[in-house]
Amino acid sequence: MLLTIGLEIHIKLKSTNKMFCQCQNEQNFDHLLPNTHICPVCTWQPWALPTLSKEVLEKALILGKTLNCTINETSSFDRKSYFYPDLPMGYQITQLYHPTNTAGDVKFFLNNYTTEKIIHIQDAHMECDTAKMIHNKGEAMIDFNRAGTPLVEIVTLPDFRNPEEVIEFLKELQRIVRFNNIADADLEKWQMRVDVNISIRNNENDPYGTRVEMKNINSFGMIKRAIEHEKNRQEALYTKWETFEQQTRWWDDTKGESYLMRSKEDALDYRYFPEPDLPTLKLEKEILDRLQNQKTILPHEIIKKMKETYGFNKEYINALIGDKEILDYFFEIENLFAKEGNESWSKSKLIAKRISWPIVARMNENFKTINELAFDKTKLTEFLTKAQEGNLIENQLKVVMQEMLSTGKSASEIIKEKWFDAPAINNNEIEALAKEVLEENPAIVDQYKWGKTTTIWFFIGQLMKKTWGKTNPKIAQEIFEKLLS
Numbered sequence: 001m002l003l004t005i006g007l008e009i010h011i012k013l014k015s016t017n018k019m020f021c022q023c024q025n026e027q028n029f030d031h032l033l034p035n036t037h038i039c040p041v042c043t044w045q046p047w048a049l050p051t052l053s054k055e056v057l058e059k060a061l062i063l064g065k066t067l068n069c070t071i072n073e074t075s076s077f078d079r080k081s082y083f084y085p086d087l088p089m090g091y092q093i094t095q096l097y098h099p100t101n102t103a104g105d106v107k108f109f110l111n112n113y114t115t116e117k118i119i120h121i122q123d124a125h126m127e128c129d130t131a132k133m134i135h136n137k138g139e140a141m142i143d144f145n146r147a148g149t150p151l152v153e154i155v156t157l158p159d160f161r162n163p164e165e166v167i168e169f170l171k172e173l174q175r176i177v178r179f180n181n182i183a184d185a186d187l188e189k190w191q192m193r194v195d196v197n198i199s200i201r202n203n204e205n206d207p208y209g210t211r212v213e214m215k216n217i218n219s220f221g222m223i224k225r226a227i228e229h230e231k232n233r234q235e236a237l238y239t240k241w242e243t244f245e246q247q248t249r250w251w252d253d254t255k256g257e258s259y260l261m262r263s264k265e266d267a268l269d270y271r272y273f274p275e276p277d278l279p280t281l282k283l284e285k286e287i288l289d290r291l292q293n294q295k296t297i298l299p300h301e302i303i304k305k306m307k308e309t310y311g312f313n314k315e316y317i318n319a320l321i322g323d324k325e326i327l328d329y330f331f332e333i334e335n336l337f338a339k340e341g342n343e344s345w346s347k348s349k350l351i352a353k354r355i356s357w358p359i360v361a362r363m364n365e366n367f368k369t370i371n372e373l374a375f376d377k378t379k380l381t382e383f384l385t386k387a388q389e390g391n392l393i394e395n396q397l398k399v400v401m402q403e404m405l406s407t408g409k410s411a412s413e414i415i416k417e418k419w420f421d422a423p424a425i426n427n428n429e430i431e432a433l434a435k436e437v438l439e440e441n442p443a444i445v446d447q448y449k450w451g452k453t454t455t456i457w458f459f460i461g462q463l464m465k466k467t468w469g470k471t472n473p474k475i476a477q478e479i480f481e482k483l484l485s
């Protein structure tokens with residue numbers, strides 16, 4: 001049977017302050033003591049009033065733009081009411097009836113950048129996070145540091161047909177929010193929370209099957225396992241002619257099973273109504289104009305260019321697109337290289353090749369960012385120029401790069417040290433040079449002939465100098481023994 005999947009993704013925005021107060025916002029509160037970044041607003045004191053942060057709004061608008069959404073001039077906030085200890089006033093501020101960003105779409109690549117897919121976005125609405133419950137040895141504690149931090153919830157249409165599409169889409173979404181400095185969106189750190197809606201049907205033209213929402217998923221591996229498990233579970237039910245209700249299930253990844261959280265019957269009635277403490281949000285023309293002119297980065301476009309214009313393979317794209325710092329580094333080197341009169345796009349391939357190995361490999365081994373590695377950009381440019389001259393073989397180039405990374409020296413310094421710039425030499429030439437050494441040192445030759453055979457090491461040393469270190473000492477020894485016999 002055919003899978004149909006839709007997503008609801010909460011992304012924690014990277015802003016200085018929380019959504020409706022001046023308290024500090026953090027992508028991670030783990031390193032802070034609980035309840036140290038709180039105020040009457042984010043602890044929902046009855047008399048405290050929320051004020052929307054301009055920065056949060058701007059980040060949400062940029063996100064809307066990168067998702068190709070319609071940015072609505074007029075939008076509003078709503079109250080979502082439910083009772084839970086992490087929400088002491090009994091409501092959360094969100095956008096249900098008139099979200100700011102609606103009807104978008106995201107293009108991304110599948111199957112190692114060979115096929116393109118488009119996913120439609122229903123809306124990307126602002127929402128403020130709840131407090132965090134901490135359960136410890138039978139005790140439940142509440143940390144309000146997270147309360148009132150800004151989220152955007154992105155709701156997609158059920159456009160996905162398999163787990164791979166979901167994962168590649170989420171990777172693209174991570175790149176979008178990271179490259180545009182909107183969020184860190186680390187799944188493992190719950191900076192991006194994904195609820196997966198899964199249903200199955202026989203044909204693409206059939207109506208959607210009953211949908212099941214899967215929660216508690218925080219890695220790509222978990223997404224794949226949860227979807228596959230749920231598909232099999234639903235198929236088994238349909239095979240037995242059993243029906244089931246729309247429901248929410250909890251994914252237990254260690255057991256590889258899901259549990260019923262609530263069915264449609266006991267679905268919560270959230271009693272949504274317009275938030276009376278916040279006015280209708282009207283975006284001034286100036287804000288909309290500024291947003292229009294603001295430059296945003298669309299990773300999909302960059303990948304497309306790498307693929308179609310630069311002709312990069314998947315290894316190069318993977319190495320460059322995983323991290324904004326690496327991508328910036330690549331573009332800077334490209335600029336530096338171009339300044340030296342190497343404009344052609346084909347040179348970009350050379351740069352990508354050297355960045356993907358050994359630079360990115362070394363980064364990953366040492367858990368360092370590209371800018372933390374001892375690798376000056378002008379030095380890489382110099383190396384690339386040397387590589388292009390074609391005087392060094394690939395193995396030598398690799399040695400030079402490794403040395404550059406370990407020592408921070410320049411390519412020309414290392415080439416000199418390693419005698420890589422010396423001309424090639426053959427055995428006849430070596431023998432001729434060895435004869436020269438003997439002719440230049442008649443007194444030492446006499447010493448040798450009188451029995452001081454250790455002087456042979458002096459001759460070998462001299463020969464090494466004359467051959468730029470390119471002679472094998474053992475061969476040199478044999479040559480001298482022959483000449484001196």
Ligand SMILES: [Zn+2]
Nearest residue numbers: 021023039042
């Ligand atoms: Zn606060």
